[in-house]
Amino acid sequence: MTQSFCSKDQLDLLFKNSRDFVFLMKKNAEDYEYIYTNPSAINVLGGNRIGKTVREATLPHLAKNILHYYDLAVEKLQQIEFQDYTYFTAEVRKYETTIIPIVEKGNIYVLATTKEIAFDRDLQDKYLFMRSVFFKTFLSTVLISNNLELIEANPGFTEDFNINIEEIRGKKFLDLPFIDPDSVDLIKLYLTEAQKGENISSKLISFVDRNGDKRSFTGTFSPLTRDDENAAVFLILQEITTYIKQEEVLRTTSHGLEMFKKAISTAADVTFTDTQGRIIEANDRFIERTGFTLQELLGQKHHIVNSGYHPREFFENLWKTLERGEVWRGEIRNRKKNGKTYWVDTTIIPLIDQQGHAGQYLTVQFNVSEKKQVMIELRNIERTFRAITENTNDLIVVTNQQGDIIYASPSYIRKLGYPEHELIGENYSKLLCEDSIQEWQALIEDGSFTAVEKKIELQLRTNCGEILWTEGNYSITHDSSVDHIVQIIMVSREITERKELEDKLMFMAYHDSLTQLPNRRYLKKEFPHLVENAKANFETLAIFYIDGDNFKQVNDDYGHDVGDEFLKQFSIALSKSVRSDDLVVRIGGDEFIVVLTGLSRDAEHRQSQLQHIVERIRMNLRIGWSIQGFSFSPTSTMGIALYPEHSENLEKLIDLADRALCEAKQVSKNNYKISGPASVHSNS
CATH class of the missing domain: 3.30.70.270 (Reverse transcriptase/Diguanylate cyclase domain)
Incomplete structure (x- = not known):
């Protein structure tokens, strides 16, 4: 048990015989720890709470309410009271809690005393009772007076609509900023009917939230009476915005699918096949691309455009994927009617019926022949580049805008003694001596983006601590659309002997x-x-x-x-x-x-x-x-x-x-x- 400024014996002398529930709590980060509970509290609440926190010992919705008032008392450093309701043995009881903040030697305590009070069925008690029922549910609740002024709203409502209850309490409900102008007349009508004693249930109304978005609710308007006369209206709101949107989506799905089909047909080669792979529909682009007529295609399998490039295992794996109900994606080389081949980026989608089976397959293909040719040329360039870099003593490095190494030639590995996996992804400045880091940083932060090659001399440190002088020519590639460096390409050669000779000559000169x-x-x-x-x-x-x-x-x-x-x-x-x-x-x-x-x-x-x-x-x-x-x-x-x-x-x-x-x-x-x-x- 955490030591407090007052011993348990002293607290028992004060509160052991009290019928009220007494708790001494110590603030612990965002929670409060039980230091003392008197016998009355133990008998009613049960269990030993000493050493536990409010969140550990209390239901979440009750804990949040209790912590709110504890924090409020500590913040104001003054005594506060609050009332609430709870259930015991199928009976509703009303309680009033007094909270006294205590600051002792840098520690913060609260002394909370809870006592049962008479349960008067006046207007406020009725509202408090109803609020206690709905306080921490997904429902929002509002209490509105006969003259249509807002009396109270629960946290669910105030958080949803980003309002401070103290600022709007007593103001005309229908004039508040979250009221949707399109619903003003309906809400006023339902309030008027509820004031006459009628219960108005499940009425569709809308409000505007803190982001300016319209949200839909079903509202229940319940009259609260006092002395057989209506005193206020209790409004319970349940949000149905998601359901409304889903209904709108469902109404437009059919039209949307048709529009999607037309849109994709203008950009891609599209076919529909049955479960055996036979073509049952093909769009104009597919017909034009292959050179076959629609009559020649219908009833045929996609084998009609098979170029013979892919092995049998390729198509076996494709069909295994589709039979599992999964989408297949890959590149296929097709053959036209005239024998010419072309590459397509292909997506095949199983169309699942209500029983969960694939009834048809939708094939969408984009011609990527030019891209494939470019990729072949790039691979050839890359092979040539690697053949050069791997057989040269020059130090070749490519970095991104931040100076992180994307590529380092084998000469870096040979001369610096670092394995390749320690170089790739490492920042180039980590290889530099302290005197060269600032010069390198100035290079990568330079915003001129000139295409002209520039020279730079840098000192590199090998894995074993030796110093190498290098002279490099670097060029910068950049994205003109955003004016940012894309890559820095630097080709260097070691000049350690030359620098040593220069230093020696410089020394001799001076x-x-x-x-x-x-x-x-x-x-x-x-x-x-x-x-x-x-x-x-x-x-x-x-x-x-x-x-x-x-x-x-x-x-x-x-x-x-x-x-x-x-x-x-x-x-x-x-x-x-x-x-x-x-x-x-x-x-x-x-x-x-x-x-x-x-x-x-x-x-x-x-x-x-x-x-x-x-x-x-x-x-x-x-x-x-x-x-x-x-x-x-x-x-x-x-x-x-x-x-x-x-x-x-x-x-x-x-x-x-x-x-x-x-x-x-x-x-x-x-x-x-x-x-x-x-x-x-x-x-x-």
Whole structure:
């Protein structure tokens, strides 16, 4: 049992001796669970309902009514009451239920108390009783006052006609929007007769539903009296729209069949045969198509047009299908009287009699000779296409508008390592590396639909994770009627080796061959991006022009091999001294440029940042390295120029840094100078 805010003992103290039915319910999704029922409720209703929901413990039509009022009380968060009727031991009893909503620690409860009340036979009680009888049946019920105002209607009626009972209660019934103008006079007549005390039964009337469709009903108008005087009319409606429509269909069936026969005869070759397959009727198109006269055809079997193309088993299976009373459909090659053959799409329909037996067969044939010829040509084209694609190293793929693979050549299977069933139906983007997906998506979303072939380079990932570069020519076929892509056809070839060579050449063009550091060309290409970031972040760039001290002596004393390795180690020391966002460039000999990014525009703070990098360079050079057993701990001299303080032009900044370097060397080696009137900073 679900724990509630009140124990069973506490509830029993309150309600155990009450003659009313008491229920404590907890809201559970769209239902309510029984937490407590007092003995009076158990004695009358029987069974243990604790732990069950209203829908589990109550008949469906009663549950729907109870849940409606529970939800209403919870929605309004106020006490509500409702009255209803039920049967006990062949006696109608009237009950009034009071519902109190309770919210406790995020849980919602309702306390429902139901008590029996006096059953007065006044107007409202009579209507409520009648409504309780018909409330959840397929019938719709309406209560109409003597002055023809709508008093009440059951949910069946309000749902059918999409109305809110609160909005139309008290309004003139005959003025409401669901009243069919053609039935107004009849309904008014029947209401008038019922007000005189007559029971009017099974009268055909119509209403207009929420979709604007006319619906037919039989209506029973029953007077409700009070003190021997008529007080209102109770209207019970049973819909018969379906029966009315069926009657109309039956009236037009005979005419419709004749029209159908004429229509199909103008478009197809039609014959009627008996159960033995003998032709008993043939239309003009069949006669014209075959070249036989009607007299030559009547009494003959369809064998008269048999071309001899199909084996005996073909027709045996056809007759087995018809003898089971089933429709046969297929393509047959016929022969004309002059010996020429033609193909027909054939449907043979058994015409079943009242005893359930086939009395005749209707054969409808459409000439599909041209279609068959086209299909043969297409199959030939397909065989040629497959012969080409299956013996080429080119990657050929066909996708639909969404990029789902319709066809992939065997080369995809060989090169990518995917089995065919994993490719067909898969989206092509699943084969692409991340860098190529956006380019592919842009292709399939392109609305230009040009017929001109275009090129595209894409990176494919094999089943084992390797990367293949491809260059493809693609063309797009589209449906001009809807301006949509139908298919994308792409023929590609692998260019991985070419791309690797291009990358290698590109690297060589922008990097120093000895140290592998970026060169001056790379610096020119990247500097605008560094400037853009500096402007965006209001920062300073520093250009360090660095010259290794006494490098010529290393070459002279140890030779060029040691000198080359010395430069490599020198470049490594510089790279270790700066951050990942900074740039180290070799511009020739023992001269290097370092571009420091992210420096402060505040002069004092920036000076501290520059000094820190200078010290890191000196420290890593001082740590040094060994080459062929010789130890080196070199020094360097540096000139520094600042962007944008000194210039915004790269060449100008390099020139200023070079001049600062020369000025520093004039003082001594192993120091640095910032461009401008400032003094040289020595290593002291």
